[in-house]
Amino acid sequence: MATRHDTAALPVKGGAAPGRPPAGSSADKDERRRAKLSRRWQRDARWSPYAFVSPFFLLFAAFGLFPLLYTGWASLHQVELTAPTDMNWVGLRNYTRIFDDDFFWNAAQNTLTIGIISTVPQLMMAMGIAHILNYKLRGSTFYRVAMLAPYATSIAAATLVFVLLYGRDYGMINWALDFVGVDPIAWQDDKWAGQFAVSTIIIWRWTGYNALIYLAAMQAIPQDLYESAALDGASRWKQFIHVTLPSLRPTILFTVVVSTIGASQVFGEPLLFDPNKSASGGGEHQFQTLGLYLYEQGWVNQHLGRASAIAWTMFAILIVIGIINHVISRRLRASS
Amino acid sequence: MRARTLPLSRQRSGGGKPIARKALAIAAVVSLGTGLLAGCADDGGDDSDSSSGGGEGKTTITLGLFGTMGFKEAGLYDEYEKLNPDINIEENVVERNENYYPALLNHLTTNSGLQDVQAVEVGNIAEIVATQSAKLEDLSKASGVNKADWLEWKWQQATTKDGQTIGLGTDIGPMAICYRKDLFEKAGLPTDREEVAKLWAGDWAKLVEVGEQYKKKAPKGTTFMDSPGGLLNAILSSEEERFYDADGEVIYKTNPAVKNAFDLAAKAAEDGLVGAQTQFQPAWDQTIANNKFAAISCPPWMLGYIKGKSQPDAAGKWDVAVPPKAGNWGGSFLTVPKSGKNVEEAKKLVAWLTAPEQQVKLFEVQGSFPSAQAAYEDKAVTGAKNDMTGDAPIGQIFAEAAKQIPVQIIGPKDQIIGQGLGDNGVILVAKGKSPKEAWETATKTIDNNLDK
Structure with a gap:
């Protein structure tokens, strides 16, 4: 974990000697470029894990969560396989009849x-x-x-x-x-x-x-x-x-x-x-x-x-x- | 181990503009999500790719079928491909209709995954006509289709109220009574098919009376008929009005014809005239192999089934007699979904496959009885014989029965009701329950299954 690039990059920025280098437009630009890069790295480190785990959660949303919620919605209706989009609201009747x-x-x-x-x-x-x-x-x-x-x-x-x-x-x-x-x-x-x-x-x-x-x-x-x-x-x-x-x-x-x-x-x-x-x-x-x-x-x-x-x-x-x-x-x- | 290293996100101290981060995350999710959805949506396309592909610019027509319909076995695809060199035919078969049909409904309601031609069983045709006709082509005006070729009732079954015919009939199942000559003889009953038919002509109750006679001198271990469900099914299929009335209302509980049929089959079961079996169960197959019953209601396809389950020495011992009343059991239709890739070519193919000449070829190879009355004069039908029934002119007997089949009112849930009366009804009587109990169990099961 010590080699994470955002922290590892820091010493390079300042160099061995502390204190700012002489003010010059090229150095200034350089620093801005580095800061930008560093921010990008930070973003990368921060967000890529989410991207890596997202396939599971997207699949879960499509094939787990959505069917679950849709089933809940359908259970409050009278729906027939011959016309699944044709829903008739019946409230809790499908549940009460189970008793x-x-x-x-x-x-x-x-x-x-x-x-x-x-x-x-x-x-x-x-x-x-x-x-x-x-x-x-x-x-x-x-x-x-x-x-x-x-x-x-x-x-x-x-x-x-x-x-x-x-x-x-x-x-x-x-x-x-x-x-x-x-x-x-x-x-x-x-x-x-x-x-x-x-x-x-x-x-x-x-x-x-x-x-x-x-x-x-x-x-x-x-x-x-x-x-x-x-x-x-x-x-x-x-x-x-x-x-x-x-x-x-x-x-x-x-x-x-x-x-x-x-x-x-x-x-x-x-x-x-x-x-x-x-x-x-x-x-x-x-x-x-x-x-x-x-x-x-x-x-x-x-x-x-x-x-x-x-x-x-x-x-x-x-x-x-x-x-x-x-x-x-x-x-x-x-x-x- | 688990707790020692913090997750990456916990280690960092801060940084980054929250909005930009959120945007990035959303972008990632959206891009992955669309990829996923695109993957789903492609499914339908894959099917149609194969139907429009076909290497050398050929048009591939796909058929979705169930069971063994026999087009391929009768060489009809090869013949059609020879007549139409730019056509390639592929079939996609599901073994059992109960697995095939829900999938077909699903594909029809979502308009995806359909083959160019889809078969529909007679038990489901009323539901398809009532609920899915908007998704299917009207075949009555397709070229080469001549309404007069078909039996009137077969044509009507696939026709909507506003006159669209969405399916063309392939085969039908005109019912007769198949009986064992040797067992009838031992029980002191006549064996000649004319005389046998006279015993029960016109009334199913007479058939049950013959059963009582049979029982008096029955060879040991045998029953008159195979199963209570089979008998009930036979009686009901000869009724014009059974589970639904002309307005499409469910009337099976109040229709006296249904109750009478149930009581008659229950009586036969109570008196031990039928085996305590359910048809098409392995145990029932055994009763065929071991010659445990003397008569069975049989459409032409049943002879093939009996042949498949019998010992070799049973060949020629059967004969076929005219039933008390004519009825139909089984048969199919071919439909063309509107969303298919090759609708016009598919219509042509269906018209050709269901034409009388092809129905005759199918009958010769597969034993599927033609629904085209034009085919009944054909020599292949009039001269037809079967191994199990020796020299009985089964083609003529079944053709005669086919012409007398009533125009029956069919409804969307016929299968559920019929199955309930048999599998949850009369069979219980054969297993020792009272007819009243059996009727209650059956109606309760059916009502639960019908209740939306």
Whole structure:
């Protein structure tokens, strides 16, 4: 930082000898030129960072902020996909109707249950895997990369493979169940089977990602903590409970927040899980999530106003979850 | 680490005129912003570039299609390109109409990203006619188009109230009843197509009665028909007035024809005459492969579908009988958006592709039944046979059915209503709910989906 040109340029201006050089028009001009240059440098140093970060914010404004605000505006209108510019003001009707929209609450409930079925085992498994990977292993880099492979797979490709696995008549999972004497399960038709199946896709995809985050945090835990715990006679399990877990608390909170946000937006997996019913999430909306219901209202039923109101309601729910999380994390920090 | 070095802006002490700075910042933002917006706006242009390009000064006409419409497979593009050496044809196909149609609407309302020719499915044509006709060319006066070639109702479906015809019909789906001769025989029913047709002539309720007879001596594990939704769909498609009245009002809940059809299909489901399946689900495909049902309402394209899902030994075991009442299931239209790059050339191509001769070629290769009645006398149609139905003269049977299809009142949301009555209605009866419950679930779902 010491080489910033505006400060570095200063000594040159005065030269080694302090005091003004003899007054002359050429020197005067020279000084003005230097001052001008210096100002330009200052401006450059001051403003170019903004120019450098601006691409993100411009993209955000165009593809994040504008859609957000426009969606808010549209949610107060009756708008149809057949004529998106033809808006009819309806005030808060799109929001008030949500309260007695059974399909919305069904979707909200499904989102919650799928969120729980997918997030809780996912994070617990991630913790276990991270713990194992934290030991000195041969080829540990290989395992770490392998953990991340599902995350790098596209949702569509992964879901289509899972659809095959969960097929009622020729699926591998029913075939395996048959070996242990369980009757074939209609994964697409049954409510809990469907939700479970959708959750497994999410678990498969995100466990490795969370495991790597846990692993990174575990490696930052000072080794001496374990040594002193070992000296006190703590077993490996006790070390995990009393050293590892408390040190990971902020990381766990982070993954919980990210997973919760992810769970509230689950869309691709249930959309593709029943390719024939797609947006309705099963024939009787068994695994229709909020994201899917939004999509159905907007793109299948063509009610953009209603879809916008659903989007904003989801946003509001997320904010509430965020606040709850904030309160819990503050309590936790205070208690530690 | 993070806190140790201050951000650059915090380190400096001052300097620079605030207004000049602001101006510079605004200039930077504006220049980057316009670049960004220009990038967005270019998207539409890119599409049209490809349609007007084509190396050696050829005109490229692009078609936006869904599913397998078969123009390419029937060699029609090659033929047209040979007839018109300066034309080059490209198609852009989306597999499923439910993905194709929202995008098409979006492109029409924003007038960008459209192909020179866009296909529209019959389930959506009423909505396109009602809401997007201003964006589409009137094809009735295009050269080579002769209104009398088409079936009256097909022509009307794509015609606005003020007489503009914005789409030309390609195929239709005249419905018949396909049945398994072997299963009918085992159940003690006649197998000759004339006699079978007599069993239910004129009344869908009679068809359900035949189902009751079938059930008494049914081969084990089989049902009379494939699915409650399929039966309901068949009954409804033979009604002149079903979900909308002539004024365009939604009347599906109060129309006795709809309720009767629903009750009849629900009764068939309650009595176990139909499989507890939803059509086009993998599980339903399995019932075709395993010969689990004896009859199905089938337009010509359904024979192709059955063939695709059947075991080889099912070939020739099917036959086709005239349905209780004629109806239509499926079919498409070709439209020409006004904002296309090659509107005139596109109109010529559409007129050619939908002309009777080309419809016959399409029927020969793809099995898409012509909507041009002029084609019904053609030998290729009258002599048509199908692997699944042996020597049954399916061309004649379907042509006869096509002529009897009523001029049905169609509405913009027919698809949503029909799907709701089937997928959220009668199928529930087959799964154990009462018809009353199923009707309530269906109407509730439909009303929610229709409510703007």
